[in-house]
Structures are given as structure tokens and as C-alpha cells.
Amino acid sequence: MTLKKRKGLVPALAIGVTVVLAATGCSAGANGGSSTTSGGTITIGVLATSQGNLAFGMDEAKAAIGVAMQAIGGTVDGGVINGKTVKIVYAGTDGTSGTAQTQVKKLVENDGVNIVFGPVSGDEGEAVVQYALTVPEVTFVNGSASPVGMTLAGATNFFRFHGDSAMWMGGLGKYAYDVKKYKKIYSIAEDYSFPYDNAGGFFSGFCAAGGKVSGNSWVPVGTTDYATVISQIPAGTDAVYVGLGGADAASFLSQAVTSGVHLPLVGGSIAVDTTALAGDANIASAAIGTITGGPVPGAGYTNPKWQPFVDAYVKQPKAFPSPSIFSILYYNSFESLILGLQQSKGDLSNKQGALRDALGSLQWDSPTGHISMDKNRQAIVDNFLIQVVKGTDGKLKQENISSATGVTQGTKVYDRFTGCP
Amino acid sequence: MTKLVEFTRTRRSGLSRYIWILWIAALGAAIVFPFVVDRPRFWLPNIGVRSLWLGIIAMSLVFLNRYIGLLSLAQATIAGISAYGVGYMMVTRGQGFFVAVPVGILAGTLAGFLVALIAARTKAIYFLMITLALGQVFYSYASQAIEVTNARRGLAPIIKPNLGFIDLGTITSFYYFALALAVICYLLCRFVAATTFGLALQGIRDSPERMSALGYKINRYRIAAITFAAFIASIGGVVLVFDRAQVDPNVVSLGSTLDILVVAVIGGIGSLGGVFIGAIIVTMLDNFAQDFTDRYMTLTGIVFIIVLLFAPAGIGGIGKQARRVIDRRRKDTTPAVMESPQQEPSAALPTDEAITKGKQQ
DSSP, X not given: XXXXXXXXXXXXXXXXXXXXXXXXXXXXXXXXXXXXXXXXXXXXXXXXXXXXXXXXXXXXXXXXXXXXXXXXXXXXXEEEETTEEEEEEEEEEOSSHHHHHHHHHIIIIISOOSEEEOOOSHHHHHHHHHHHTTOTTSEEXXXXXXXXXXXXXXXXXXXXXXXXXXXXXXXXXXXXXXXXXXXXXXXXXXXXXXXXXXXXXXXXXXXXXXXXXXXXXXXXXXXXXXXXXXXXXXXXXOEXXXXXXXXXXXXXXXXXXXTTOOOOXXXXXXXXSHHHHTSOHHHHHHHXXXXXXXXXXXXXXXXXXXXXXXXXXXXXXXXXXXXXXXXXXXXXXXXXXXXXXXXXXXXXXXXXXXXXXXXXTOOEEETTEEEEEOTTSBEEEEEEEEEEEEOTTSOEEEEEEEXXXXXXXXXXXXXXXXXXX | OHHHHHHHHHHHHHHHHHHHHHHHHHHHHHHHHHHHOSOHHHIIIIIIIHHHHHHHHHHHHHHHHHHHOOOOSOHHHHHHHHHHHHHIIIIXXXXXXXXXXXXXXXXXXXXXXXXXXXXXXXXXXXHHHHHHHHHHHHHHHHHHOHHHHOGGGOBOOXXXXXXXXXXXXXXXXXXXXXXXXXXXXXXXXXXHHHSHHHHHHHXXXXXXXXXXXXXXXXXXXXXXXXXXXXXXHHHHHHHHHHHHSOBOGGGGSHHHHHHHHHHHHHHOTTOTTHHHHHHHHHHHHHHHGGGTOSOHHXXXXXXXXXXXXXXXXXXXXXXXXXXXXXHHHHHHHSOGGGOOSSOOOOOOOOHHHHHHTXXXX
């Protein structure tokens, strides 16, 4: 038996003390850690995902910011607004709340940014809003995070210039009942907060129009076997709501076909993505005719500001062939911030009061429709109703079937529900 | 031989004094830390407090590994359960600090006890895998148990309270609160290791069969050790939850588990104090690696690999490693009289060596 001695601690402690003392003296922040403008410079700290499942988020954020800044003669690293130099610094995350907390604190406390712009994911968004409550001197403009509760948390320094995940279903419930004549819908959705809000948004509209829910199945993320769920769909159901995403949605579509389910589908905002559209013939045939809602317009959208935005977007480095949901939301949000800075003449004095007044009352016509703000600093926006159709080339595509204008946020944060929410 | 023993004794007693001086210096540096950094609002929460709770949780892992030879991947989960306990009591039940914290620590410690009941009969890779699996079970539960954990949204806000004699809402006070807990946890680990219980644990680590033959109920000792380590991890969880002001499934995710393991390995998988060095390095990388490269996770990985390559026992083992090299050189230059033909049978490998040689218990 050996009793261990603390032999290795001598150098460990020495190195540790040295590292701490050396590091604390060698990482001066951009503005010395203060949240005031230095020499007329406005520093914007951008949070976006650069690791993990949403690693492309940073490239999309930079593409969106690039479009907005180039329009005023700037670059992704900054420019000049009303004579004030704007400097943009970036912090990458992995989409989790822990990293978002670390990086947003670094942006504010170490880099001394005046404005935080971001984040991407809902988990990050919930954490950033909680942090925003503790630093009232900094203004926060959301990137693409969509939980309903973010603008209901009472952070008066937090602004969101796009719809939440319940608003993304705005108008679809009424459309399903009135136009598609679905009277009873069965709900299958993943069991976490995003599908709660997304399904809640759809079914609140559907039930208000007179529709009924014939059953709910909440399945864990990553479920691959939907046989038992499919067998629970009662007779007399007119359609199935699919609140699944990625591979889960593809698995469900495939099994629905092999199980002989021929009911029409209503998709959540992430159900009908490239995974489903590019799937095998069975999946494709099941997906045709699916209606869904979201902030991204489909083919046939005629807003005159849309195509110039798409043209500017595709010229950005590392841009996708067409804008993703992230680049669209980041663009609308960043352009709103620029407009707010222009209207307030870059005045960040008096606890950024002029900027916040400008942001809170902002109205403008974005590439995806008119944006205005409600009293909770949450945008009132247009929402798009989409249908999956087969194109002339035989490939599936999403076509715009309708728009819901002036979609406002509800006051309910949805949880798992049975029947109507 | 006598000369060698005298030389070794002299050297070790000198080293002992040196260690205490360094310990006081390190503690002094930690105490003056809030006053020497230029931006306390960044340095105290992002580096100071985070390093402390990462270190406390990693210390519970190192305690198990060092004194009983079990590598547990459930420590982050246990800390998370403690954090959930505090969050549930404060957010859902509206209780105060003095109710929530004991409940949190009790929940974490009880969870550790249950993990021990399941896992104590296994060892080595099987223990590691079963603790990892139990951690993932709880992650799935936390992600979906909306009534208890509020699923992915988590529980927030968890406000640092003003306790009257200390206002934890002040970042400096909270830093000292976390520092005091870290020092207490360290001393507690050292104390427990020095008791007859701790000696028995080390005996079980080195030769469970021999200890069993001597009449020790080795599984009971293992369960007690794992429960004690869970108590330490739970204290880390309390600091964590007040630092983050919220608790969500990310706290008990695989990523968080690996963070604790990386901290322990970089600091020294056999060094109770070294974990804090590992924690400081990891938090510094988390915060500043992006200033050097967009591929900051790769940089963290490279640092990890470099440490494993050149200091297999972690930063905390560098001293011993260097001394081995010096001893070897000295032996090469010392006359043959220093060599003893009759050597005592070597004891089992120290844990950190055993880990690197794949022979841990």
C-alpha cells in the first residue's frame, strides 16, 4: 500500500500562480471593460455559433451582417454610422447555454461592447436574456433565437426583430381549418421547448378556428421507431401535425408511407427541410402537399426587396446558394439595429436611452415584409405559409401559398399540452 | 544506502517546507485576485468562480481516482443534480438559500449514493462506462421532466441572496464564498484521506483481495467513498448554480462531463490541488482561445494532447516527473554504492502512473 505525497504540487502551484498573474495583465479589452463609447466608437459584440450542430451559424451571421454593412459602405468588421465609428467583434459558441453565458460575459465585461447582437439557438437565447437582466447598461438585439419567453422575461434592454417560434405558425391553423378543411388533427412532436412553442402556435390558431385535436404524442428527440405512435392515430383524423426535425422527420415520413398512412401532413417550422425534401421516393411522396409556416418565404414570393437581398447575400463569402433562416433573421435584426443607430444618431449617452427609444418604435419594410415593434420590444412581422410541391424538374420545392401579415406575439409560453393548448 | 536515505529525507523535508510556502502563496494570490485584476466583473465570474466550481467538481473525481482507483464520469451529473435541487427549491418552491442549499447538497449526495449502489461492484472501464451511462440517463430525464426540471428551458432565475452577514450578490463576496468552499473541500478531502477510513480506501485501491482477506467489506468502503465524493461534487454544484444563475440540461450534458474530465487530466488526475490549475487553464482557453484562432476547440484539444504527451500525470505531476529525471541522472553519475541489491518489493503503481499505464484498479 502506498500513501501518496503532494509531490507534484510545487510546480503546479507555481505555474498556476504565474499563469493567472500573467494572464490578468495581458488581455486588455477593447474598451477597457467599460460599457461607454470611447472616442465615438460604438462596439457591437456578435454572438453566433461556430462549433457543434449549428457551426455554420457564424458564417451565416457574417453574411447577413456583410449585406447590411456593405449597404452603408462598411464591412463585416465595422464601418461608420452618423459619424460614429462602429466596430464589430465576434464571439463563437457551440449553441449551448453554458458557452453562450461565458462568451456574452466576455463580450460585455472584457471586450466592453456597447451592444450585444445574437445569439443563434433557443437554449442560448434563454441564457442571454437572463444575463441581459443583470447588465441594464448594455443593449441586446436578438439574432435568431426564438423561444417565446425571451421577450416576456421583462428585460427592457432586450429587442427581437423577428417572430418567435409560436408566431412562425401564425395563420397556419386558420388556413388548415378554413382552406384545407382539416377538422381533426393528430399531433406528433418532439418533446422539448421549441416544438412546444411551435405546436402551441399552430394549435392555438387551429382550435380558435374550430378545429379539434384527436391526440398528442410527444416523442424524445432522436426517436427512430414511430410504429407505436402511428398506430395510435384514431380513425376520423383529417391530418397529422409533424413537429419533428431533421432525421426524426425523415424517419416518420418514411414509416408513415410503409405503414399505409395516407393522411395529409401539417409540418412544424423545421419538419420540411432538405433532409426530408431530398429523401427517398417514399419520403418525397409523403411530403408532397405538406403545409407549414415560418419566417422564410418560399418560391413565388414577390416582395420587391426580397430578390436584391438574395443577390447581395449570395455574393458574401461562405454563403449558401440561397439564404437560410439564420441569415434572414440575422439580416433583419442587424439592419434594424443599424436603422436604430441612424435614427438615434449613434447617441449612446443616458443609458443608451435614445437608441432604445429608436429601436422600440422602429418600423421598416424588410425583405420579408413590414416589421414594427410591440410594447415588449418584440417584432410584429409577416409570416409565410408554405406548401411542398413537385417542381417541373421533378424535385420537391417549397412554394409560397399565403402570407399572414402583422402577426403579433401571444402572452403564453407553451409547455407540453394535451388536446388544444 | 544510509547516505541515500539521509539524502532523500533531507531533500523531502526541504521540499515540504517549500510546498507550504507555495500553498500560502497560491492562497494569497487567490485572495488578492479581485484586487489585482483590471476588470473584476469579467475576471471574477468568468475565470475565478468558474475555475473554482470546475475545480471542486474535478477534485471529487480525482479523490475517487487517487484514493480508490475508480474513474467516475458521473461527477458532473451529481453536481448538476445538486444544482437542480437548489434551483427547484428556489424557483419552483420559492424557498430561501438556507433551505435550498442543504436540499441541493442532500440531493446530489443521495444521487451519488444511488450511483454507488449500482456501480460499486464494477471497476476500471466498466465503472467508467456505467457512471457515464447513468449520467446520460439523468441528462435525458432533465431534458424532458418538465414538472421538475422545466425541461430544456431549465430553472431560472436563481438569484444570489444577501445573507445578512455576506451579500452573495456582490461578485467579490461571491468569489470569496466560492474560494472558501474550495479550500474547505480540499482540506476535507485531505482529512478524509488521512483517516483510517482513507487509509483503508488506499489499501483497497492497491489490493482489494488482500483487504478483503483482512476482513474489510470493500464494497461498503467504495460506496462510502463514492458518496463522500458526491458530497464534494454537490458543493461544486451549489457554486455552479449561483454562478450561472440558472440550471438547464447543459449542466449535465456529455460536454460538461468531458469538461470535468479534461480539467482533471490537465491538472493532474492524481493531484487534488492540481485540478484548480487545470480548471484555470480550461477557463482561460474557453475565454481567450478565440482571440488567436477561429478553431478554438482545436486549440483546446491541442493543449490537451500536449499535456498528455509531455506530462502524462498532468500539470500537478510535472514536479514528480522532473524529479524522476533528475534522480535518474543523479543515479547515472553516482557510484555503485548507492545501488542496493536488496530492494523492497515495489508497491502497486500510484494511481496517476497506473492510469497512464492502463493498470488502474
